[in-house]
Amino acid sequence: MGKWICTVCQYVYDPAVGDEDSGIAPGTSFEDLPEDWVCPDCGVEKDMFEPYED
Helix, strand or coil: CCCEEECCCCCEECCCCCEHHHCECCCCCHHHCCCCCECCCCCCEHHHEEECCC
16 A cells, blocks of 8 residues: 655645545545545545655
8 A cells, every 4th residue: 555646736635645535434545535535735636646755
């Protein structure tokens, strides 16, 4: 379960944290996010994210 980064605003989705504001529990992998999930910072869709290496 790696992190993913938004290519538009640089928001990093961390599966260990999830996205509480969107109802995504910690431990949810990026691949398991709902298809209608969008970046919580800028609103773009999942296809605008790429794997993040920190």
